[in-house]
Amino acid sequence: MNFNLLIENLTNPALLFFVLGIVAVYLKSDLEIPPNSSKFISLYLLFSIGFKGGQELSHETLTSEIGWSMLLGISISSLIPFYTFFILKKKLNVFDAGAIAAAYGSVSAVTFVTAVSFLESQQLTLHGHMVAIMALMESPAIIVGLILISVYNKDDSQKIQKRAVLTHSLTNGSVLLILGSLVIGFLANAKQAEGIKPFTNDLFKGFLAIFLLDMGITSGRKLKSFFSFGWFPFVFAIIIPLINGCFFAIVSSFVTSDITNRFIFAVLAASASYIAVPAAMKITVPKANPGLYLPMPLAVTFPINITIGMPIYFLVVQLF
Template identity: 60%
Template structure:
């Protein structure tokens, strides 16, 4: 059953474009997406998903599911870095352990968007409040990761303050955009939302396909980097997402009966940030090596989640239902 779900997911055009990007790198093709175009598309995807989530949220009453989902999301984002840090620091430096832990405690908006595309293809409904859950899970992991580095690396005299770390976490561009779009979508009336629907909805899947092509090209390049890092980072970036995803899925099943919400929560737990965390760590922990935590999150964990993780968790949800 899982393999049938996997085969069905691989026929998704967006995912096929991701695989095309990886293949292009292996063929040493000069195919690439201009950096400015890639940045615009990432901004568009965050804007679109945030706005649509705000619209869905405006039609939903404040419920126990909404509150508990946000609480569970924040707690998960804060506790995953703790577990990851103590696993990693046995083999890696304090700085790298903290940065990787923060990446795996935080979330990947693109993985989330890909899961939404999968649900729409399967015609499975999900709650708009899950966008809010994703947004609030960005910052806690970054803060916890840097706090752990500060706690265990007492020799560094240039450690940033907790206030500075918190500020850079919540003002990160992706966090501001997703939260701002969510609020704007919540405030907009149905008539106003329909006015920009061709932009927020009709062209969404096309832009997602192009963006995943770019992610495939980037991931293909990062895979060669990961080979040089040894077995330990590879095993961590392969196994940790499934552990986190299964824990998140179990928690979600206690909160909601919605298969769509359960899948999205599982993917939030399983995903690793390769946008918000690198941007924050560059300022907060310059000694952390981005050529280690970025390939782990983008080159290994992201492909595993979108190719195997989504159908795997969805099959579990269907069997449990």
């Protein structure tokens, strides 16, 4: 493995702020980011990525490669929850297995944002259509997870409100904002985009660092109670994302030869949702345990991906 790349990633200021957040929790510090500020920063990051992606997309030509890439993204989001459900069901009940499988099939917008920052550190630029693919991958996993719960659920008192979750998975704020920003960025001409460039570009890394500080604080708090569930969820949250990321880093080569696209596919396959899926499961599968499907993606998988995962996926993409 390229240890220089790993060390460079581990000394990234944004990542170190994430570590600072975890340290603050264990030192019992009163450090925290106000909830309204945290929400604003997350909205800003999604807006910035969406808008810049739209600008990039406006300079791209719609090709069969982009069409196949979109199909691959949807396939990844549908396949991962299907096979992980049966692994999880060996140790967990149907409701927890379905909720966790949906989380690992869906994507983390914050992991995606961090991956974009990683690419920039390698002097590489994200292609605009990958933003659209990321947004498309949010919902299929939720739907597959709920179908699996419905099929294997023997408790008639715990039937799923399918219409509610379908509506939520297609209209939740993160998907709507990033797709809307993508369309606006696509429609805006270069002169119009230049007017807000200081906001969309220059402030991005600073806001990302503060947001990861907040994520570190949240992760540190979730980890405390998470270890009470035993070794299986913890090992799953480490191993499965790394396998998914490396596998689809290789598989994506059949669709695109572009290193940045393949790296993003690997990161999306390895990431897990801790915003959209928990919100959907809280509404539709109240019997699923949020003490599992929330800290697994946030407190274990997210740190693994942004520390050692991304350098590994980048190396696999280069080797294969």
